[in-house]
Amino acid sequence: MAPETATAPNPTPVVQDLKLTLKDPLVLQSGVTLSPVTLAYQTYGTLNADRSNCVLVCHALTGDQYVVGTHPLTGKQGWWDDLVGPGKVIDTDRFFVVCANVLGGCMGSTGPKEINPATGRPWGLKFPVITIRDMVQAQAKLLDYLGIQKLFCVMGGSMGGMQVLEWAVRYPERVFAAVPIAGSYRHSAQNIAFHEVGRQAIMADPDWSHGNYLEEQKIPKRGLAVARMAAHITYLSEAALHRKFGRRLQDRETLTYGFDADFQVESYLRHQGYTFVDRFDANSYLYITRAMDYFDLAQENDGVLANAFKGTRVRYCLMSFSSDWLFPTEESRAIVRALNAVAANVSFVEVESDKGHDAFLLDEPEFHQTLQGFIDGSAEICGLGARKS
Amino acid sequence: MAPETATAPNPTPVVQDLKLTLKDPLVLQSGVTLSPVTLAYQTYGTLNADRSNCVLVCHALTGDQYVVGTHPLTGKQGWWDDLVGPGKVIDTDRFFVVCANVLGGCMGSTGPKEINPATGRPWGLKFPVITIRDMVQAQAKLLDYLGIQKLFCVMGGSMGGMQVLEWAVRYPERVFAAVPIAGSYRHSAQNIAFHEVGRQAIMADPDWSHGNYLEEQKIPKRGLAVARMAAHITYLSEAALHRKFGRRLQDRETLTYGFDADFQVESYLRHQGYTFVDRFDANSYLYITRAMDYFDLAQENDGVLANAFKGTRVRYCLMSFSSDWLFPTEESRAIVRALNAVAANVSFVEVESDKGHDAFLLDEPEFHQTLQGFIDGSAEICGLGARKS
Numbered sequence: 165m166a167p168e169t170a171t172a173p174n175p176t177p178v179v180q181d182l183k184l185t186l187k188d189p190l191v192l193q194s195g196v197t198l199s200p201v202t203l204a205y206q207t208y209g210t211l212n213a214d215r216s217n218c219v220l221v222c223h224a225l226t227g228d229q230y231v232v233g234t235h236p237l238t239g240k241q242g243w244w245d246d247l248v249g250p251g252k253v254i255d256t257d258r259f260f261v262v263c264a265n266v267l268g269g270c271m272g273s274t275g276p277k278e279i280n281p282a283t284g285r286p287w288g289l290k291f292p293v294i295t296i297r298d299m300v301q302a303q304a305k306l307l308d309y310l311g312i313q314k315l316f317c318v319m320g321g322s323m324g325g326m327q328v329l330e331w332a333v334r335y336p337e338r339v340f341a342a343v344p345i346a347g348s349y350r351h352s353a354q355n356i357a358f359h360e361v362g363r364q365a366i367m368a369d370p371d372w373s374h375g376n377y378l379e380e381q382k383i384p385k386r387g388l389a390v391a392r393m394a395a396h397i398t399y400l401s402e403a404a405l406h407r408k409f410g411r412r413l414q415d416r417e418t419l420t421y422g423f424d425a426d427f428q429v430e431s432y433l434r435h436q437g438y439t440f441v442d443r444f445d446a447n448s449y450l451y452i453t454r455a456m457d458y459f460d461l462a463q464e465n466d467g468v469l470a471n472a473f474k475g476t477r478v479r480y481c482l483m484s485f486s487s488d489w490l491f492p493t494e495e496s497r498a499i500v501r502a503l504n505a506v507a508a509n510v511s512f513v514e515v516e517s518d519k520g521h522d523a524f525l526l527d528e529p530e531f532h533q534t535l536q537g538f539i540d541g542s543a544e545i546c547g548l549g550a551r552k553s
Numbered sequence: 554m555a556p557e558t559a560t561a562p563n564p565t566p567v568v569q570d571l572k573l574t575l576k577d578p579l580v581l582q583s584g585v586t587l588s589p590v591t592l593a594y595q596t597y598g599t600l601n602a603d604r605s606n607c608v609l610v611c612h613a614l615t616g617d618q619y620v621v622g623t624h625p626l627t628g629k630q631g632w633w634d635d636l637v638g639p640g641k642v643i644d645t646d647r648f649f650v651v652c653a654n655v656l657g658g659c660m661g662s663t664g665p666k667e668i669n670p671a672t673g674r675p676w677g678l679k680f681p682v683i684t685i686r687d688m689v690q691a692q693a694k695l696l697d698y699l700g701i702q703k704l705f706c707v708m709g710g711s712m713g714g715m716q717v718l719e720w721a722v723r724y725p726e727r728v729f730a731a732v733p734i735a736g737s738y739r740h741s742a743q744n745i746a747f748h749e750v751g752r753q754a755i756m757a758d759p760d761w762s763h764g765n766y767l768e769e770q771k772i773p774k775r776g777l778a779v780a781r782m783a784a785h786i787t788y789l790s791e792a793a794l795h796r797k798f799g800r801r802l803q804d805r806e807t808l809t810y811g812f813d814a815d816f817q818v819e820s821y822l823r824h825q826g827y828t829f830v831d832r833f834d835a836n837s838y839l840y841i842t843r844a845m846d847y848f849d850l851a852q853e854n855d856g857v858l859a860n861a862f863k864g865t866r867v868r869y870c871l872m873s874f875s876s877d878w879l880f881p882t883e884e885s886r887a888i889v890r891a892l893n894a895v896a897a898n899v900s901f902v903e904v905e906s907d908k909g910h911d912a913f914l915l916d917e918p919e920f921h922q923t924l925q926g927f928i929d930g931s932a933e934i935c936g937l938g939a940r941k942s
Contacts (some may be wrong), residue, residue, distance in 0.1 A: 169556075194763070194810040195689060196810075206803070256760065265660075278789075285607070289812075292810065294812040300920045324657075348801065349802075352791060352794075352795065352800055353791070353794040353795050353797075353798045353800065353816075353818045354789075354791045354794045355716075356797075356800070356816050356818050357782075357786045357794060357818050357819070357822055358786060358837065360782070360816075360818070360819045360822050360823075361779060361782045361783045361786065362815075363812065364775075364778070364779050364782060364822075364823070364826070365757075365779045366756065367755055367812075368757075368775035368776060368778070368779055369753075369757065370759055381584070386753075386757035387757060389753070389757070390750060390753050390779065391796045392753045393746075393749070393753060394750045394783050395751065397743065397747060400743075402741060402742070402743040402878075402881075405742040405746060406741065406742050406743075407742075408742075409742045409850060410742055411739065411740075411742065411745070411852070419847055421583040421585075421681070421682040422682060423682075423752065423756075423839060425749075426846075427745050427749075427846065428748050429742045429745050429781055430745065430746070430749045433746055433749050434749075434753070434755075437753070445905065450812060454812065457816065458808055462799060463800070471791075489791075493793075509776045
C-alpha cells in the first residue's frame with residue numbers, strides 16, 4: 165500500500181492526464197487498419213510488485229476515464245466516485261484501477277473528433293466504424309504497455325458491461341474476475357431503435373453538416389441535445405421520474421398555457437440535453453451507439469451464447485437492477501443461463517431499486533455490498549489477501 | 554337499420570367530409586376566446602328515430618376522424634376499421650358512430666395550420682393552447698348541432714381515453730356508457746418527458762421557423778420525423794419489437810460498418826418517421842401533446858380522483874393491455890379504484906397482449922370480445938335491443 169494514502173485516508177486522487185499512442189496500427193473488426201491509435205486513460209492507486217492487483221474499469225456510452233475525482237471539463241465528481249477510492253468498495257489503497265476513454269470516444273482517445281493524419285483534418289465520418297471488440301483490443305494493448313498480463317478484475321456497467329463480457333470471452337486467460345453490471349450480451353431491438361432516434365436527431369441538425377461540423381466550426385447542439393434527452397428518459401425508471409418530478413410545476417404556481425417548461429421534468433430534461441453538448445462530441449455519439457448496436461456475443465457463436473464461454477475459468481459476478489428497462493434483468497439472466505450451461509463460476513444478484521438503469525452510477529447500498537463481497541472474496545482467492553476492516 | 558347495408562353485408566362506408574362551424578365562439582379552459590371554431594367530422598351508420606344510438610369515438614394523438622374506410626390522405630384503412638363497421642363490434646348497422654378531428658388537429662378542424670381570420674395567415678404559434686376539456690367541449694357542441702342529447706357510448710384509446718373520461722366527468726347526464734381504453738386520468742412524468750423530447754425535436758429543426766413554417770413555405774420534416782420515431786418506440790413493447798424485428802438485418806447479409814439502416818428496426822423507424830410528415834402538421838403535434846400533458850383529473854379535484862366521479866350514473870368499461878408501458882395497467886387501475894370509491898358501475902379488463910400500447914388499434918380478440926360483451930349488454934339495458942347474432 166502506498167504510504168501517502170495511508171496517511172491521508174480519503175484524499176481526492178490527483179488527476180493527471182495520461183496518454184498512450186500504440187506503436188502498431190490496430191486492425192479493426194471491420195478489417196480496416198487504424199493508425200495511429202491513442203488511448204487517453206487514468207490510473208488510481210498503485211500497481212503492486214507482481215502486477216496482480218489491477219482492476220480495469222470500462223465506462224459506459226457517455227462516460228469517460230475520469231472515474232474518480234474532479235472532472236476536468238464539467239468540474240463534477242467522477243462517475244464512480246461513490247464506488248472507487250481509498251477505503252471504498254474498489255479500494256484504491258489495495259487495487260490499481262485503470263480506466264481508458266474508449267476508442268471512438270471524445271475525451272482524448274482516437275475518435276472522430278481527433279485529427280486524421282492522412283488529411284490533417286478531423287476524422288469526422290471518415291473515421292471507421294468501431295466495435296466493442298475494437299475497444300477491448302485497444303485496452304488490451306494499453307495493459308500490455310503497462311506490463312499487466314492478467315487483470316484481477318474487469319468491471320463496468322451498461323456498455324461497460326459489454327466490454328467486460330468481451331474481455332472475458334476474448335482474453336479469458338487475462339481475466340481473473342469479471343463484473344458486468346446492468347449489461348447485455350447483445351443490444352436489443354428496442355435499444356437499437358432508441359439509438360437510431362438519437363442518431364437521426366443528430367443527423368437532422370443542419371449544423372451536423374454531414375459530419376463535417378468541426379471543420380466548418382459549427383456544433384450540432386440542438387440535435388445532440390435532443391438525442392441526449394431521449395436517451396436520458398431510458399436511463400431512469402417511471403417510478404424515479406414520478407418520485408423526482410411527478411407533475412410538479414417549475415418555478416410557477418399555475419400552467420402557462422404555452423410551450424415553456426411548465427413541468428419540472430421538462431426543465432430537467434432540457435438541462436440534461438443542453439449541458440451534455442458542452443462535454444460530448446456528436447460524431448462520437450454516432451460511433452459509440454453504433455458499436456453497442458453491433459454487439460452480439462450469441463450471433464458470433466452460431467446463435468448459442470454458451471459457446472462464447474466454453475471452458476472459461478473466469479469468475480463472474482453479474483448484477484442487474486429491478487427497475488432497469490433499458491438493460492432489464494432478463495438480459496443478465498440470459499448470460500447467467502449461458503454461463504451455467506458451461507458450468508462456469510457465476511454469481512448473480514438482481515438489486516431491488518426503483519432508480520432504473522442509472523442505478524449502477526448511484527450509491528445503492530445493496531449493489532455496493534454485493535460487489536464488496538464478491539471483490540473481497542475474489543481478492544482472497546486470487547492471493548491479494550483479505551480486506552482490512 | 555338502413556336497407557342498403559342489409560343487402561351489402563360489409564361495404565366500405567362512403568367517406569363524405571363533413572364540417573361544422575360553431576355559431577358561437579368557444580371559451581377555452583385558458584380563458585381565451587377562440588372563434589371561429591370548425592370541427593371536421595365523419596359519421597358512420599344511421600341515427601335512429603329517438604337519437605339514442607350514437608357512439609362517439611374519440612381519436613388519439615395522431616388519429617383523426619377517418620375511423621373506417623379509406624383515408625383520403627394515406628389511402629390506408631381507417632384506424633379502427635377492425636372494430637367499427639357493419640356487423641363488427643361497433644356495429645354501424647345498429648349504431649350511429651360520430652368521430653370529429655380534435656380541436657387543434659390538422660385534418661380540417663380548427664388548429665394551428667388553419668387560417669387565423671384576424672390576420673389572414675395560418676395561426677402557427679398564435680393559436681391558443683387547448684386542453685382535453687376544450688376538445689370535449691367542442692365535441693359537445695357538435696352533438697348539440699346533430700340533435701343528440703345523450704350518447705349511448707363514448708369510447709376511445711390513449712388520448713381518446715382521456716377525452717372519454719372528460720366527457721363522463723363533465724357531461725355525466727349526456728353519457729350512458731364510457732369506454733376509456735389504454736388511457737389515464739393524468740399524463741405521467743415519463744410521458745410528459747417523451748412529449749417534451751418530441752417537441753424539442755420539432756423546435757430544433759430550423760425549418761420549423763419558430764412555428765411560422767407554413768407562411769415561409771417550409772416544413773420541419775426532419776424534426777417531426779424524429780419526434781415520431783421517438784414516440785413510435787413507446788407505442789410498441791420490447792417483446793413486439795423483438796418478435797417483429799429482433800436484430801435481423803435489412804436487405805443485407807452482413808453488417809456494413811456504417812450508418813445506413815443495417816437493422817430492420819432502423820429501417821422501420823425511419824419509414825414511420827418520414828411517412829408521418831406527409832400527413833401530420835408539426836404545430837398540431839406541439840398543441841395536442843401539450844393538451845395531453847396538461848390533463849389531470851385528480852389535480853382539478855383537490856388531488857382526489859374519486860371526487861371527479863361522485864354520484865356518477867355512467868356505466869364504465871376500462872381496458873388496458875398487459876405490455877403497454879406508455880399507459881400501463883396501473884393507470885387504469887387507479888381510475889377503477891376511484892370509481893369503486895364512489896360505488897360507480899365499472900368493469901375492467903387487463904387484456905393479455907405483447908403488442909404494447911398500439912394493441913388498442915389492433916385486432917386483439919380478447920379486447921374485441923370484452924368490448925363486444927360490454928356494448929351488447931349496455932345496449933340492451935339502454936333499450937337499444939339485443940344484438941342480432
